[in-house]
Structure formats: C-alpha cells, structure tokens
Amino acid sequence: MLRIDRRLIAHFDWPLLLCVLVLLGAGLTTVLSATHGPSHSASPLAVRQLIFALGGLAAMVAALCFDYRWLERYGYVPYAAALLLLVLTAAIGTSGGGARRWIPIGPFMLQPSEFAKLALIVALARYLHRQTGEGPLSLRAVGVPLLLFAPVALLILKQPDLGTAVAIGLTVGVILLIGGMQLRLVVLVAAIVGPALPFVWTHLKPYQQRRVLTFIDPQADPLGAGYHIIQSKIAIGSGLLHGKGFMQGTQNQLNFLPEQHTDFIFAVFAEEWGFLGSAALLGAYVVLLLRCIVVASRARDAFGTLLAFGLSAGIFCQVFINMAMAMGVLPVVGVTLPFFSYGGSSLLATMIAIGLLMNISMRRFTF
C-alpha cells in the first residue's frame, strides 16, 4: 500500500512546504528571543522547541505517507483515542497553574487537547462527507457533529482551558458552515444557545469572567487580567514601523509581557520586527491560507475537500484568535499561535495537520 508512486513525488506540494519552513524558522527565532536569558545563551526552552520542530517535521512526513482516504474509513478511531486521552488527562493529568491539562511522558508533557482538535476535524470530515450534497444540511446532519463536539469541549473546559475550547468551537462552526449549514440554522442555534449563556457565565472560573469583563473595559482590572492586554499592546505598539530589532524588545526582555513565549509570542515578534515585520508575518500566514484553500479546492473527492478545509480552518481560527487577542481585538483567552508558540503538543499537532494537507495535495491525481 505504501507504494512509491512517481506521480506522488511529482505532485509534492513544494510551495506549502516552503511556506511552513519559513513560518517555523521565524517561530523558532522568536521563541529563542522570548526565552533567552541575560547571559545571551540559547535557553533550554528554545533548544527543546528546536527538538519539537524536528519531531514535527518527522510527524509531517509520516502524515503524508499513507493515502488520506483511509481516514475516511477509520475516521472515528482517532476521535475515540483522543477522547480516551482527554478522560485520562482528567483522571491522572498533571496540574500546572491550577489546570489539569497534561499527561507526563518521560521528560515531556503531552497536551491531549491539541490532538483532540485534529481528531475531531477528521471525524467531522468523515461524517459530513456522507451528508453534504448540493442542498443544505439537514437538522440531523448538524446535530451529530455537535454531539461529537460536545464531549471534547466539555472535557477541555473542565481542565480548564477556555481558549482551546473556544478555538475548537469556532473551527467546528466554520466547518459546519462550509459543510452546508444554513445561516437560518445558525440563527436558530443562537436562539437556543443564547438563553443558556447566563448559565455558562456563572460556571466560568472567576478569572475567566474577569478576562471577559476586562475585554469590555481593560482599565477595570489593570493589576490582573487587564495587565496582559495593556502590556501586550505596549509591546506591539512600541515596535513602530521597523521594530526594535532581534532580541532588542524591551517589553519582552524586561519580562513585562506575561506568557511571552506561549500565548503572547506575537507581541514579542511585533515588538522586535515592527509593522513591516508583522505585516510580512501576516502575509506569510495569508499565503499559507491561500495554499491550503488551493489544496482543498483541488482535492478530487468531497472528503478531501472537507478534510483539507477543516484542517485549514483549525489552523487559521487559532492564528486569528491568537493575534486578535494580542492586539486587543478579542478577549484574552489562552490560544497558541501555530508555528510560533512554545509547546511540543501544539507544534506537533500543527505539523501533522500540514502533513495531512500535503497528503491530500499529493494525491489529487492518483485515481
């Protein structure tokens, strides 16, 4: 089955790879900058991130080596495995900062929610591909994906990890719209979900409530949740047109920025490279997005299109939420910036998604 088909190599998606390598390189240098110590030596975190990146490339290659249509067939298997991992996390996971999100594996910490996102996308593509036609999705065809989504979301919210849950929710919503859910239905769902919001609100952790309130009025809590957003905006804004230069960002170097190597890494980049650099980074993401859409629209079968689109939606919902949050356009929720944020699970999951996209791209002529 793993035949080396000449056409596969001929159709390898070089532009996609190039795009990814550029982003990965920029991400690594930014992690280096965000974590380097006063001694100007490479931080252990940056070295780890480099290892994660190499592992990610290997995972990407692994993800393109088989025919993606196998996923159509066994689409629910990764989903079930991911759900199991999430339950396991809730049971034996390691706590950090009050959250139970990780399973320790040797020296590393696995964050199952990152992989659950991927598995959910595969499962949704698997399901929707047999439902979508020319017409709009039936009510049932919308209900089942929501049922698939619910346990994943609940387990992640329980950790608690509002950011990842929101990112996954948004991704699912986008996939459903692409799958053919009508806007009328969206209104209907909103009418049902809307009244439940006060209930959800009372079940949010106090710090999560504060974050939402802070978004509405950042000055309300300048010592707590508002601090992040104020400092992040100062960091980004102080980059001006040209930036302060690599490793020269004072906001970052003086540790004003909290979570500078994970959720707020974009602020580090923006401070050091200025508007020109940040705009270029946005451009790189747009190129990647266009390339992903090309893959999706060129796929020969509906499953390929849906899968490619779902994976792209997964990546770009996160890019958008993360950047919008750092710039104060959206409330602060913890979401990683794909290719940039420090963290093995996040990077690995992103690279697997890219591998699958390449997989679909390569096989567009193979039948």
Next chain:
Amino acid sequence: MVPLAQREVPAALRRRVFVALVAALLGFGVLLAQLWNLQVLQGDELRASSDGNRIRLRRLQATRGTVLDRHGKVLVDSRPSFDAVLVAEDTRDLELTLETLGQLLGQSTAEMRNLLSHTGARPPFDEVIVKRDLNWDEVVAIETHQLDLPGVSLQITPRRQYPLGTELAHVLGYVGEVSPEDIAADPRYHLGDLVGKAGIEKHWERYLRGVNGGQQIEVDAVGRKLKVLREVEEEPGNAITLTIDLDLQQAASAALGDRAGSIVALDPTNGEILAMVTSPSFDPNAFARGIRRNEWRALVGDQNRPLSNRSIQGQYPPGSTFKFVVATAALEEGVINPFTRIRCGGGLQFGNHYFRCWKKRGHGSVNVHEALVHSCDVFFYQVAQRLGVDVIARYARVFGLGAPTGIGLDHEQAGTIPDTAWKRKRLKQPWYAGETLSVAIGQGYVTTTPLQMATAIATAATGKQYRPHLVARIETPDGETVHTETPELVGQLQVRETTLRQVRDALRDVVGKGTGKKARLDGIEVAGKTGTSQVVALGRQRPKASQLPRQHRDHAWFVAYAPADEPTIAVAALVEHADGGGGAVAAPIVREVMAKFFELQTTRQGHTYAQNRSTSHRAF
C-alpha cells in the same frame, strides 16, 4: 487498492470554500488594520510607555483583621511599618545604590546583595523589600538622601503585632509570608503577602486576610511616583472575638509560672474556652517581622518544645484523674453499688505482678466514695477487673477521651483509650488482664490531652458535652456580624441521675477533705480530682521527686469544676515532671484560676460576663 468511499466534490461546497476564504481574508485585513493602528498611529505613545515602562503596579496590602478577647481587649492587631523598597531596574548603579543604602541602614553591601538574590525569579520592576520596619532615623536618612538613591522608596505596610508576646501564642498562632504552594492553591495571594501559618491566624485565615488593593502609578525615569492613575482600595480583614478572657488567661499563666505544662479553662455549659495556657511558649512577633534562621532553629531544636501546643498536642497518661470515669462506669454497670467495700492493704497481687497502691500502708476498707476522695488504687484495680477494659473504654469515649475534640486548631491529637480491638490492631497482640489494672488508674496505654480532660470533667459536671471552641463571633470592620459561633452539643451522658450524683459528691469531697484540699476556695464549693501520672516505671521503692532526674518525674494533674452545684467553670491543669503530685502542685494552680474567675465575676457585677454567655446557660 482498497476501495474507498469516493464522491465528487459538489459545486456548492467549492462555492462555500470560496466564501470562507473571502471571510478569512477580511479577518486578516482587520488584524492588519489594528497592527497599523497600534504600531503606526498609536506607536509613539506606546513606545513612550514602553521606554521607561511608565506604568507600575503597586499592590496595597490589606490590613489583617484584629483578634480580641471576649471583652474586646486586643490580642492581635496591625500597625503601620515603614519598609525600604528597591526597584533594581530603576537604579543607575545597583552596586553603588546598595552600598549607600547599606551605610544608611547599617547593613553590609553583601547582606543587601544577598537579599536581592534570594528573591529568585521575580518580574523586573518589582519592588523588593530591602529592610522592613525602619526606625525613625532610618526613615529620615532615606528621605534626605532620596536624590542619591534612585530606585529606592519608602512604603508603608501593615505589620502584624502581638502585644501580649508569648501569652496565648499557641492559640493565636502566627503569620508568615506565603509559600509558592499557598499561591498555587489560591491565586489571590501574591509573593510577599502574609498568611496565617498556625493557630487562629491560620484556621480563620479567610476571614482575617481581607482583600488586597492596588495602584496603577506613573513613575519617572528614576522610579519616583508621578501620579496615581488608578487605585483599587484594599479591604481590611474581619475582626474575630475570642471566647478567651484575657484577665483569666493571664492569671492562669501566672499560676503555672515557668513550669512546663498546660491549663485549660472552659465554660461547661457551652464549651467556650476561657483560658488556654501552654508553657513554655514562644513570641509570635518574631514570625511577624520575618524569623531569622537561627531563631527558628533554636525554637525547633529546643528540648522543651516551645512550639508545641501542649493543651491539644500533649498526650499524657491522665493518672488518677481517670478514676472518675471508671467510677461512673462501675456504678452505672452495676459491678459495684455505693455500699460495696473493698479492702486495700497497700497493693494487689495479680498473676506474678504486684500492683501497688500509692499509699503503702493501704486505705483499709473503702467504698467508691472514699476510694475517689482518697484516690485508692487498689479499689479501682478490683473494679476494673469486674468491668473489663472494653467497658471502661466505652465510658471514656462518652466523656470525650480518645478522640480530637474538634476545637479548630491544627494538629490536635486524639490521645489513646485502649481496648482489646485497639491493641489487636495497633500492637497485633491480645489484651492481657493485668493491663486492665493499669488502665483503671489512668496509666499504661491511656493518654489524654489537657483539653480532653477539661472537656471530660465539664461533662461530669453538667452531664452534657459541648464542643470546645475559641471563637465567639466575627465582625466586619464596619461592625456587621458575619459569623456567630453557637454552642454545639456533641454528647450527653446517658447515665442514671443517682450515678452522677454519687460521683459528683465524691469529687466535691476530694476538694473538701481528700487529696485535692489545696484547691479549696472560700465561699464557693469546688469539685475535682487529682492525678499523678508516672512517666517511667520505677519499681517498688519509688524515690521522692526531688531525687529523680527531671524527665523521670511524674506529671501532676488536677481537673475541677465550680461551683459544685451549678458549675460555671471547668479547669484542667497539668504540670509536666512536677516536683510533687497533683494535689500538691496542680490543685493550687486550679485554685488560683478559679479564684480569679470568681473574683472577675464579682468585680464585673455579674452582668458583663452573663451577657456574653450563650442561651444554653439559661436553659441549664
């Protein structure tokens, strides 16, 4: 190839993908616009903010709540303290600043540098407290050298103070800086916050702590405050009124003197602790100002264990004080009646062991009344054999022995009330009949805490058992009551009235004409029981206390209540390794406590004290 499900891509799907792409591009357009807004339009302003990081966050520490005695006397409060704080990033030359500051404050530069390195991974621009609680000269010195000391400022913070020093230290506890674990458990704490580490301070932390506030301040290039941009006021903690009567407490401390031991006085009608003395003690003020390593080591290493709260943690054999429990059991179970007489000839041969009575010549023929009054061991050896250890244990538990009372202080110990099941489980051995004889006189495996003994005698006095408690009520700084402690009835003696009357009559005569004569008060009848518990077995020829090394001397006990017919106070006193028995050493201590109690009651014309007493007393 395996046949896989394949379907053509519907045109509608392609169309929707295109729409999504357009939406995504619009989203990125918004991001680009915001980037332009932040980095170009607002850039200069934000760059200015970042250059000196003009905005600092300063936290305003909430003042912890005060702790008062039952009459409103201050036991713990806070006072303002001037601290010298340093923001390392604001100094032009850190070394020079440290040197100058060291000279002003009389500390070496090395000491100062040490202080900074200790703080570990702290965020920059964080204020490090260089020296706490400056005296006035130091405050003036820093103020006048302000211009030579960029990055240094004075900060006023509330400092915990314990005006009574060592008095009540075990009950009040102490505060210390939060540990990383505390912060992880509750994110509302920040580095440098104070948190209760023991006693009332710890147990009632959430009421005492208050809510920290904060200031967002704009500073100039050398870190001087320019203006307060925004302020969130702190909320002081709640005030806790204890059931402790400070006057009685101090009298009890004086009565115990510098001897190691414990005194617990409580109100038998509701469980309110009136005094709780543990000696030796420690000074919680040392913790409040940040205890030095050698001070801590000295406290922990002290053989007299000043940090241990003997009232609730000390587990001592109760000795003969235990006999009122055994007497109650024997009368109630019917193994004896008030007229049953047993001959004491100074000892009892049991198996191959000779169990002595404390009185070598023997008590002659005694009934239960005389046996209690004169504390005859042989009588209780005999009675215990008839009862068996399991029955004795059952009664002991009814009196509240062998389990923590639940007073609400850390590390309360349970003591030990042995029975056959206990021994099988703990020592994997069967119970030997001879061991029951030791239990009869409160020796052997039996251990109790002074608090338990106070509870037990209070139970004998009233027939009811209330959970002992220290807190009367909690009020906000505005005087609004947020918590009132109500007496909690945890047990009731299910014995005949005649049994209780016989035991109480005997306890009254213990003080009236028996071993507890030294506890007699003028005009008020006291009932109680002496006890002298052996620390080590010393064979037949027991030498005098003064001839023994201190750690081998007996413990002296006295437990009592008064007035005998309508008790309003119960007291247990224990003196470790005393130079005499319970009657000689402990009874006079209890006498002094009770004398003070009734004197206070009279001088306060009855009404103050009565006001503070709960309704259960009126029902009694």
